[in-house]
Amino acid sequence: MKNEDRLHDELNEQAPFLNTLKQGQDGYQVPANYFDNLEAEVFRQLDAIGATRKPRPATARPSFWQFMQQLWQPRVALAFAGLITIALAAWWYFAPSQTDASADLMAAQISVDDAEAYLMDNLMELEPEHIAMVLPEESLPAITLDLPSPQKEKNNPAIELQLSPDDLENLLQDMTDEELKDLML
Amino acid sequence: MQVTASNKPASDDHILKLLRSDKTFERGFRLLISTYKERLYWHIRRMVMVHEDADDVLQNTFIKVYRGVLQFEGKSKLYTWLYRIATNESITFLQSRARRGSNSIDSNDEIWASRLKADSWFDGDALQQQLRDAIAQLPEKQRVVFNLRYYEEMPYEEMSTILETSVGALKASFHHAAKKIEHFFREADHL
Incomplete structure (x- = not known):
């Protein structure tokens, strides 16, 4: 059964007078063009209360030139220059000073004789490895080397040289001035 | 549509x-x-x-x-x-x-009656005006049910989803509303 017919029956059963009244108009009217203007009025209200949704602009990636233009804006350039200044100052302050030892020796005006005398007086203080490092290669076979076994090397990786004080004295006697200077460093 | x-x-x-x-x-x-x-x-x-x-x-x-x-x-x-x-x-x-x-x-009724009379967008005859007055006296929920059923002829099942009320309660509500309106007219000697 259709809904309209069901309502008709329902009203006939409950309130027949209302069924009779329903045949005519209800008397309500609206101003002319009311519905035509409604949409604009709703949007005017939405604007007035600031509720209108603004479509989000498309977020395009800036081109290389746009990026460069942004970079060279005074604010950005100033910040960039400041950073570079701070980095240079930090490098200058913290960089290790590399002094040339031989230059220091020359600046101290120490003669070769003085250096030789110093080394002779402090012969026993010198490490054999240091002396071996400045020796000419041809003199090395004459020195008895106690080469470490693989196991020993594992425990003490430093190569040990066994030189007697006489050997050392002879070696120093044979050294050139330049070699002595290197030994002093 | x-x-x-x-x-x-x-x-x-x-x-x-x-x-x-x-x-x-x-x-x-x-x-x-x-x-x-x-x-x-x-x-x-x-x-x-x-x-x-x-x-x-x-x-x-x-x-x-x-x-x-x-x-x-x-x-x-x-x-x-x-x-x-x-x-x-x-x-x-x-x-x-x-x-x-x-x-x-x-009183609220007096204000409401004067407001209805002042409505220039109603041109119903005496019976239609009385029907409007009778509906105006219904409680809000009964008024909704009566209007949806009487004017819009909405099925109770659909009304039930809108008003989140059971179909039985809606039928009872419409029945009470119709009886009240009929009583209103009877008192006005139209029946």
Whole structure:
């Protein structure tokens, strides 16, 4: 059964007078063009209360030139220059000073004789490895080397040289001035 | 029902599809207004009765819809959701008007009667005017049920989803409303 017919029956059963009244108009009217203007009025209200949704602009990636233009804006350039200044100052302050030892020796005006005398007086203080490092290669076979076994090397990786004080004295006697200077460093 | 350029009625699905994109949101909302403005207006007008009040309530309804339509999950039909908002807005309006009347020196009925007489957008005959007066005396919820059933001939099942009330309770509500109106006319010697 259709809904309209069901309502008709329902009203006939409950309130027949209302069924009779329903045949005519209800008397309500609206101003002319009311519905035509409604949409604009709703949007005017939405604007007035600031509720209108603004479509989000498309977020395009800036081109290389746009990026460069942004970079060279005074604010950005100033910040960039400041950073570079701070980095240079930090490098200058913290960089290790590399002094040339031989230059220091020359600046101290120490003669070769003085250096030789110093080394002779402090012969026993010198490490054999240091002396071996400045020796000419041809003199090395004459020195008895106690080469470490693989196991020993594992425990003490430093190569040990066994030189007697006489050997050392002879070696120093044979050294050139330049070699002595290197030994002093 | 609004007819689109393709000469087909604008479906709820089409409206919702437009509303879900930023680019087409405004077009979708304009389509929603043009599709439902008349049905919602008459629903509200029969509740609040005076044209100016109906206009205010209808605009508030559309503003609420505009703000909340993205939260609409589609669990019910779009028009069911719209009717629910319009009904709630109408009831809120009637309740606030009743509160304002209770603070006045004149009784609420007197204010309401003078307001109905002043409505220039009603030209019904004596019987229609009495029917409007009788409906105006119904409690808000009974008025909603009576209007949806009597004027809009809405099935109880559909009304049940809008008002979130059982079909049995709605039938009882309509029955009471019809009896009250009949009684109103009987007292006025029309029956």
